[in-house]
Amino acid sequence: MGPNFHFVIYPINQNKEFNFISIIRKELIQEEISNRNLFKENTFISNLLNQISSKSNLNLAEKVEKITCFPIFVSKKVQIPKSKNIFLTGDAFYSFPPSFAQGASQSIEAANELFNDLKNNSSNYYKSRILKTKQISFRSSLNHFAFHLSNPLNIFFRDIVLKYISKNKTFLENYLGKIYTN
Numbered sequence: 001m002g003p004n005f006h007f008v009i010y011p012i013n014q015n016k017e018f019n020f021i022s023i024i025r026k027e028l029i030q031e032e033i034s035n036r037n038l039f040k041e042n043t044f045i046s047n048l049l050n051q052i053s054s055k056s057n058l059n060l061a062e063k064v065e066k067i068t069c070f071p072i073f074v075s076k077k078v079q080i081p082k083s084k085n086i087f088l089t090g091d092a093f094y095s096f097p098p099s100f101a102q103g104a105s106q107s108i109e110a111a112n113e114l115f116n117d118l119k120n121n122s123s124n125y126y127k128s129r130i131l132k133t134k135q136i137s138f139r140s141s142l143n144h145f146a147f148h149l150s151n152p153l154n155i156f157f158r159d160i161v162l163k164y165i166s167k168n169k170t171f172l173e174n175y176l177g178k179i180y181t182n
């Protein structure tokens, strides 16, 4: 976690190769966001990498290769088509803020819910989806806020709180358990 960014690294095989993903908050004007070539420019990419690398002791600027860079779209509200015969799932229904890693999981979960709904001739799909989407979106935004803090004092207190709550069973059951179990 760092000021206005966080990253995750995970192994993809047994050959010590890793996948690296970073979410970086960056202010861009509309023209820049629309300009997809900007995200392919070497200077733009290396500036972003330096921003992360300078706050980490992992020597990322030398280690990270084959970088793909793109803006992330986050939904403002859920999409429910007017036609009663059309159901949206996944990112088309709602694109989550990226800090809870739930987009794909929820797409799969929603597809299963929709299947059961249609099979049972029920009409609960959107009701339960909206509830779950709100729960996840709230947690994702909260994570995003906490992960990207930049004030050293706030970071100090965040780290103490995280140390405590990451071992607290009640918190984990409420914060994560509600999402990971149906």
Ligand SMILES: Cc1cc2nc3c(=O)[nH]c(=O)nc-3n(C[C@H](O)[C@H](O)[C@H](O)COP(=O)(O)OP(=O)(O)OC[C@H]3O[C@@H](n4cnc5c(N)ncnc54)[C@H](O)[C@@H]3O)c2cc1C
Pocket: 021, 089, 090, 091, 092, 101, 102, 103, 104, 105, 106, 107
């Ligand atoms: C960097 C990154 C990391 C992520 N990490 C995680 C994670 O750790 N865990 C997690 O749960 N989620 C994660 N997500 C989110 C997850 O990838 C998405 O939420 C999920 O893929 C959404 O699934 P979907 O089927 O709704 O849409 P998509 O996976 O986007 O599938 C839509 C498909 O439709 C195709 N398509 C678009 N337009 C047309 C057209 N006109 N005609 C035909 N085909 C079309 C697209 O090419 C695409 O293949 C991550 C996302 C990103 C960007």
